[in-house]
Structure formats: structure tokens, C-alpha cells
Amino acid sequence: MEKFIKHTGTGVPLRRSNVDTDQIIPAVYLKRVTRSGFEDGLFAAWRNDPEFVLNKDVYKKGTVLIAGADFGTGSSREHAVWALQNYGFKVVISSRFADIFRGNSLKGGLLTIILDQAEVEAMWAAVEADPSTSITVDLETRTVGYGSKSLPFDIDDYTRWRLMEGLDDIGLTLKQTDSIDSFEKSRPAYKPTTLPIRS
Amino acid sequence: MGKTLAEKIWAEHVVRAAQGEPDLIYIDLHLIHEVTSPQAFDGLRLAGRPVRRPDLTIATEDHNVPTLNIDKPIADPVSKLQVDTLRANCTEFGLRIHSLGDKEQGIVHVVGPQLGVTQPGMTIVCGDSHTSTHGAFGALAFGIGTSEVEHVLATQTLPLQRPKTMAINVEGSLQPGVTSKDIILAIIAKIGTGGGQGYVIEYRGGAIRALSMESRMTVCNMSIEAGARAGLIAPDQTTFDYIKGKPHAPEDFDAAVSYWKTLFTDADAKFDVEVNLNADELEPFVTWGTNPGQGLPLNSVVPNPADIADSEAREAVERALVYMGLEAGTPLKKIAIDTVFLGSCTNGRIEDLRAAADVLKGKKIASTLRMLVVPGSARVRLEAEAEGLDKVFLDAGAEWRNAGCSMCLGMNPDQLAVGERSASTSNRNFEGRQGKGGRTHLVSPLVAAATALRGTLSSPADL
Numbered sequence: 001m002e003k004f005i006k007h008t009g010t011g012v013p014l015r016r017s018n019v020d021t022d023q024i025i026p027a028v029y030l031k032r033v034t035r036s037g038f039e040d041g042l043f044a045a046w047r048n049d050p051e052f053v054l055n056k057d058v059y060k061k062g063t064v065l066i067a068g069a070d071f072g073t074g075s076s077r078e079h080a081v082w083a084l085q086n087y088g089f090k091v092v093i094s095s096r097f098a099d100i101f102r103g104n105s106l107k108g109g110l111l112t113i114i115l116d117q118a119e120v121e122a123m124w125a126a127v128e129a130d131p132s133t134s135i136t137v138d139l140e141t142r143t144v145g146y147g148s149k150s151l152p153f154d155i156d157d158y159t160r161w162r163l164m165e166g167l168d169d170i171g172l173t174l175k176q177t178d179s180i181d182s183f184e185k186s187r188p189a190y191k192p193t194t195l196p197i198r199s
Numbered sequence: 200m201g202k203t204l205a206e207k208i209w210a211e212h213v214v215r216a217a218q219g220e221p222d223l224i225y226i227d228l229h230l231i232h233e234v235t236s237p238q239a240f241d242g243l244r245l246a247g248r249p250v251r252r253p254d255l256t257i258a259t260e261d262h263n264v265p266t267l268n269i270d271k272p273i274a275d276p277v278s279k280l281q282v283d284t285l286r287a288n289c290t291e292f293g294l295r296i297h298s299l300g301d302k303e304q305g306i307v308h309v310v311g312p313q314l315g316v317t318q319p320g321m322t323i324v325c326g327d328s329h330t331s332t333h334g335a336f337g338a339l340a341f342g343i344g345t346s347e348v349e350h351v352l353a354t355q356t357l358p359l360q361r362p363k364t365m366a367i368n369v370e371g372s373l374q375p376g377v378t379s380k381d382i383i384l385a386i387i388a389k390i391g392t393g394g395g396q397g398y399v400i401e402y403r404g405g406a407i408r409a410l411s412m413e414s415r416m417t418v419c420n421m422s423i424e425a426g427a428r429a430g431l432i433a434p435d436q437t438t439f440d441y442i443k444g445k446p447h448a449p450e451d452f453d454a455a456v457s458y459w460k461t462l463f464t465d466a467d468a469k470f471d472v473e474v475n476l477n478a479d480e481l482e483p484f485v486t487w488g489t490n491p492g493q494g495l496p497l498n499s500v501v502p503n504p505a506d507i508a509d510s511e512a513r514e515a516v517e518r519a520l521v522y523m524g525l526e527a528g529t530p531l532k533k534i535a536i537d538t539v540f541l542g543s544c545t546n547g548r549i550e551d552l553r554a555a556a557d558v559l560k561g562k563k564i565a566s567t568l569r570m571l572v573v574p575g576s577a578r579v580r581l582e583a584e585a586e587g588l589d590k591v592f593l594d595a596g597a598e599w600r601n602a603g604c605s606m607c608l609g610m611n612p613d614q615l616a617v618g619e620r621s622a623s624t625s626n627r628n629f630e631g632r633q634g635k636g637g638r639t640h641l642v643s644p645l646v647a648a649a650t651a652l653r654g655t656l657s658s659p660a661d662l
Contacts, residue, residue, distance in 0.1 A: 017515055018392060018490050022629040027610040031263065031277040033237035033284045045631050068511070070393045073426065073490070074627060075608075076328040077235065078344035096393055099428050100328055104344035156360070158220050169346070170246070173354045176215050176223060180251075180356055183214045183225055190455040191227055192316045194295050195254040198446045 001109045003166035007090045008136045009063030011127040017068035024080040038083035058131035066123050067094040072101025081108045091137050106159050113153045201465025203364045205399040208339040212322050221358040227321040229351045230307040231258035233285040235326030239349035240288040250292045251355045258289050258296040261306045262610050266600035269299050305576020305602040308332040308544040315445025319434035319459040329544045331422040334431035335415035337462045341428040365398040366470040369406040371478035379414035380643035383421040384484035384494045392492040395427025402432050406478035412441040413550040420545045424491040433463040483658040486628045486641040488519035503527035523638050538621040539570040539651040543607040546624035547575030549582050551644040556588045558648035558659050559595040565654030570597035573605040609634045622650040
């Protein structure tokens, strides 16, 4: 995973709440067996609308998505994270994220930041007034900065450390193999197994 | 202080806990399907890692598979590649798989319980958000992303932040014609699609205890629609009886039962939040909007955005009504339906098919609509056929299909056309969920069957 320490870019205001993962990427786009190429499916149903924010030239280069509340509800598809990343987004800001989507994003290096709804609305207004507004997201200081504002955000120390180091979660867990081995020795015999097959 | 059921199961699965780090949690069962696994297997191959516990892993094909002509190669080449990739990965890594044509093939969340590999007190994961279904057995079961699928394949564990706990107490008893689907739709309408975020829900109370296992699965299945990653119900005699005799039921059944009987929330345990609902007051419930929280009793009218003070909520309702093609004030029972879909991991089990068949028996569906009946698994299909339910559906004019996720998410050819309106026993009414431009009303199997007969949203009481 790429390290995430600091990112500076421009914003894309997505003034919608309850953007579910079927809107982020519809199921018909989930058939690829790779981790790339999902950008075509991003917000697919809305991309046909010339007024949709991603279709406006001024927002074409945006890397910070500023979304309404309850972003990423619904399915567990990590393709939603990949579609956002494949398109070029590095950060998503919202007042509330669905649990599974947020977990997926932080595993994959897409930084999801929770700000108060009032702050989200202030950012929408600022970016709409001047789409070239530079936004800096600093994981080191846990702040989002734009214009004269510097907004603190919460992220737990462990996740922050993992993102800043670009660490592979699996590699970290495999260092605990001894603990897993000893846990397995104590598992009760009545716990089911899928093999051998019984019918 | 005592522990809640979720806290007990959590504590029993902590492999390692360290200050300032997520707990490392052992996973008892990992279910796999074709859509969310290929990139995980690629990751294993790249790192040269094996699957740690093939004997705690099981795969089936469900999201992509056609429900017609299953003896022929899958027509869509991209779907075919994804299914072929799963088969090749299972062969390479030595995993059990139930493929199209096998009698155990079906939707992962139907397959686990019918095989008996879903049992109380377990941790169960799958790259699918409706994994919460298995919580009906008193298991801690939740959906994960593909990175986590790879993590579980490699380590049989997951690093997880401890969730908060929510109790939803449903006391009283359901009126005839009201089902567990109506309970969960009413809960989601009450607490909202974000109400359960960060929580594990435990469903409690007399109305929950009175439900069959399959009805309990319907409730737990839609926990994620309220934002909760997991929802569970303490196991009881209903649970034990359901597991007994299943292929993978414990050989030492008594030892297992004596453990399962410890799985309840202690009397002095505290939930972070409690929500109460009275089952006596519930009516058949349907959704009118584009998220599962936008639901009302069937006897209501389409809401009027003008009545909503909050501007963001008002705009969300306005947008939903435009997408759904509905006028404020229209009685829900006047809404004409084009397609009735009976199936999915929410309501594709044998009891669901029986309930719908009971309403349809000897009658004909309205000439203005089509009805698709898609059993949740091949075994459910065989069981239904043995009972003659297939004949009831076919005689009524419905289509009798093979097992899979089908029109719940429209990844296979079973989709709504632009503007087409469904009454669907599935779990999500998101924009375009059942096909681009399609409009979905979530309903119970009883409402689905009555709607099929009348042509407009209806309950059996309207017949």
C-alpha cells in the first residue's frame, strides 16, 4: 500500500446524502477480476447527466470528494473504494460513513475523514465559489486545511500509523502467528468444519 | 457487570489484545463467492501465501449465475470469467466449492445454515454485507471487504475495533398477515439507515422469540440496512431443533448444546442503546423510496416533502419521489407493479416460498405483471418441488427459476428495465439496484404474493 502522509488537491462537492455503494458503483460493473479499471463504473448512473458534478470541467481534476451524510451505505463491495481510487480520489470527506465502506477505505489507503455537517456545508460553499480552492489533508497533524481554515479530524492512532507507514495488514497479523497457533489449540471440538464434506 | 451476547462471543474469539490496537479476532467460518474474492486470491498468489484453514472455508456461486439454462455455459463472458476464476482458485487453494448444478449451490447465506455449518457462538464472515443473516443463530456474523477476505484466507483472523451494542426489544405478538420482514422494515424506518452504525444489534423480546429460524434470518439479514454490520438473536430450543440433523450438525450434539445454552445476554449486562417496538401495532410494511428506511405501513399514502422541515431530508424525499415516479398523497395500495420478485437471501427460503404459495394457490397472477420465483438455493428448489410448490407458482402464471441472487441486485440477466416497477422480497431499494432505472418496493413474501394477484401493492387481507 502507498504511504499516506499529506495530500494537497482540489475538491469535488457531491451534494447528496445516503450515497449507497450501488450508486458509487452498480453491480454490473463488479465483474472484473482485477483491482483496476473500475473508474468507468464510478457513479455510473449519474455520469450520463451533463449537470452531474464529475462532468463539470472545473471539477475534473478534483482529488478530494466532499460528500453528504451516510456515504457508502449498503453493500460490502470494496470495488466502491477501488472505483474512487481508480478515478483519482485520494480523500473522501463526509459527516457520516457506513461502517464497512469506511473499513474498506482505510484498509486500501483511501482516507475517509469525518467532519461536522456544518463544516461539510462550508466546504461545499467554498469549493463551489472557487473550484480551484486548494485543500490540504495532513494525516501527521490530523487536519484538513483550506483558505484560512484548519479543521482537526479524528482517526485512531493505529490506523493513522498503518496508513502513514503504508503497511500491509496481513503482514502485521502474520507476526502474531504464534498467538493464532495457540488460540487454535484451544478451540472446542464441536466447532464445525467444512471439510471433510458431510451430507 | 454482566456481558451482552455479542460481548461474550467477542471475548471468546480474541486471539490477541494490545493497548491502542484493534483486537485480533479468530474467524470460525469464512464464506466465499465469485464477486468479492478474485482480487483476494490474487493477493495470496502475489505474496506466496496459502489459505490457512481450508477446512473453515466454503465457496459457492451466487451473485452472477443465471437462473435459466443453467446446464449451458454462462452466456455473459465477463460473468463466466468471474465464476471460472472462483472455480480455479478453489482448486488451486484446496477449498470446498458448490458450483452451479450442485444441490448445495445457492446464495451463501442460505447455504451456510442449510448445511449446518452456521452455529451459535461462532464468528462468521463473508465478502457480502448480508452475512449478518447468520446472526439469527446467535453467531457474530458480518460482511467484509475484499482486503479483509484476503486477510482471513491468509490468517483466519481479522483485526477489529470492538463495536458498541444496541438492543432492539420487540414485545407483543404479530397480527395475522404480518411477518418478520415487516418487523425489520419497521425497525429500519424507525432508526434510519444510519441508526445502527458502529453497533451490533441484538434483537430481543417475545415477538422475536416466537419467530421461526428462517424468519429470524430475515430480521438479522437486514441489520446492515439499518447501518449495523451485525445483528443477532440469542439461541434457544428453536435454534437447536433447526440445526439438529443438518449435515454438519455437531457430532457431540449435547456438548454443543450445553455450550450454546451459555449464549445469552446476562441480566445485569448493559447495552449502549436500547430501542423498543410493539409487535401488536405492526402492519404489513412496504418501502416507497430509494433507501430501506423510506418505508411505511401499506395502508399509508406516499409522503409529502412539503411536510418535512429539515431541508436536506426534504430534498432527499423529493429526489426519491422523482426517481420512483410517485406523487405525494397517492395511497400505497394504488401503486401498480410490473414485476414481482420472490427470492434473495432475505426471503428466498422454503418457508418464504410456502407462505407465498399459500396465497397464490388456485389463483392467477394479474395479467399486467410478471412474477419471478427464485429459490435461495438448489436444495430449497428441490424441497419446494417435492412439496409441489413449483406447480402452484407455475399454475398461477409465475416463472419458476434456478437458485441465485438474481434480481436482488441484477448482476445476472434478471433485471428491471428503465422505469419498470417491482415489488421485491429482497433487501435494497437503492436507485438502479435491480437494473438501471428500475424502481423497487421492498415487501414481505405475503405482500409479494397478494400484489401479484391484484396488480397493485396489496396484502392478503385485501384479497
